[in-house]
Amino acid sequence: MPVIKDDLVSSALAVMSLCVAVAVTFAPSTARAGESTSDALLEAAGITAPEGCLAFSSPAAMEARADEWRVAIDSLAASDPDLVLGWITGTREPPTLARDESRAQLECMIAAVAAAAAAEGSTLRLDYGDGEAENRSTMRSWSSRIERSTRWRERVTDHFTRSHYRSAAGQAGIWHRKFTFTKKRSFNRISGYAAETCGLTEGHTWRPDSDRHRRCWFKLLTPERRQIEILGASSAPGLSRHHWGTDYDVFGLNPRAFLDGKGLSDEYAWMRDHASEHGFFQTYFGPTPEQEHTYMEERWHWSYYPVSHALLGWAKVHQTDLEAALFQMWDKYEGRWNSSGQERPFFSHLRTHWRGYVLTIGEPDGALEHSHD
Numbered sequence: 001m002p003v004i005k006d007d008l009v010s011s012a013l014a015v016m017s018l019c020v021a022v023a024v025t026f027a028p029s030t031a032r033a034g035e036s037t038s039d040a041l042l043e044a045a046g047i048t049a050p051e052g053c054l055a056f057s058s059p060a061a062m063e064a065r066a067d068e069w070r071v072a073i074d075s076l077a078a079s080d081p082d083l084v085l086g087w088i089t090g091t092r093e094p095p096t097l098a099r100d101e102s103r104a105q106l107e108c109m110i111a112a113v114a115a116a117a118a119a120e121g122s123t124l125r126l127d128y129g130d131g132e133a134e135n136r137s138t139m140r141s142w143s144s145r146i147e148r149s150t151r152w153r154e155r156v157t158d159h160f161t162r163s164h165y166r167s168a169a170g171q172a173g174i175w176h177r178k179f180t181f182t183k184k185r186s187f188n189r190i191s192g193y194a195a196e197t198c199g200l201t202e203g204h205t206w207r208p209d210s211d212r213h214r215r216c217w218f219k220l221l222t223p224e225r226r227q228i229e230i231l232g233a234s235s236a237p238g239l240s241r242h243h244w245g246t247d248y249d250v251f252g253l254n255p256r257a258f259l260d261g262k263g264l265s266d267e268y269a270w271m272r273d274h275a276s277e278h279g280f281f282q283t284y285f286g287p288t289p290e291q292e293h294t295y296m297e298e299r300w301h302w303s304y305y306p307v308s309h310a311l312l313g314w315a316k317v318h319q320t321d322l323e324a325a326l327f328q329m330w331d332k333y334e335g336r337w338n339s340s341g342q343e344r345p346f347f348s349h350l351r352t353h354w355r356g357y358v359l360t361i362g363e364p365d366g367a368l369e370h371s372h373d
Helices: 036-045 061-079 081-089 098-118 136-148 150-160 167-178 192-196 211-220 222-231 265-278 305-318 321-336 348-359
Strands: 161-163 247-250 280-283 301-304
Touching: 036 061, 036 081, 036 098, 061 081, 081 211, 081 305, 081 321, 098 136, 098 150, 098 161, 098 247, 098 265, 098 301, 098 305, 136 150, 150 161, 167 222, 167 321, 192 211, 192 222, 222 265, 265 280, 301 305, 305 321, 305 348, 321 348
Parallel strands: none
Antiparallel strands: 161 247, 247 301, 280 301
């Protein structure tokens, strides 16, 4: 989740249970990749792959689908709690059913954005790349392609998706590189605390190839402060919602581009008003007085609520088990990374404050749900 982030038919309509309505648009393009143990258990608990775009006409409709997932996740955990713990912490891949539904809804949402840009009188203009002009004619042309073709729908969704699933191992590589200040790749933003402590410029990116930055990082910042600098806009292994297969970074990763009047402000305005109709909500709104230890506001990070909120609910109830799994993972990484005899505490801050980074999130109505360390 960083500022410069490291780095995913037409079918008969099914009648969904409870309040969830199925929109008559197009069927999701993702295919079942095979039956895993988790998928079989989820299916036995009543989860089936929707055959079309799910249209959530109200928060109650979105909550209804989340309730179905809650029941299924509880059933999965009753059979094998390690399956759910591994899913949350990124040591196991998400169930295919969860990833497919989230991806299908993302495609439906991107198609809806494209259609909105093509509508008469719309001022929304999308950047389709490859030298395509950002005018109404282009918007109509692309919207038509997306509506007619699964291939184009997938291609456009991929074009606007900046980050999706990442395992704990993948996140660990990012964390290690940043903490040890290796390679020459800039990352994140210098906080006000680090800027004042080291005489640097707040908001500039950290540059491991800079002698001034290296002196600040290793001589003037404690290991805990280094972790906080990274956590401003990047997760540690085990904590990233990108482990879940439900979360996506869309359109861009530069915070300034999403501000009012900037290049991605129109896309953000559309997402703020309409993403919930497809089951998505903005996850992070930045630290608050009630919760200091959480991520910066991320206007690009959107989560598929029915699955992710059900999974988060399970995590809240099973915090003791989740903490044990996280500590075991971090012990393993620290043991490996300190094998030369060094004693570098890569996760000391998180062993106290991990809840803030996992449990403090936005809500579909724009409110915040807080945890307390």
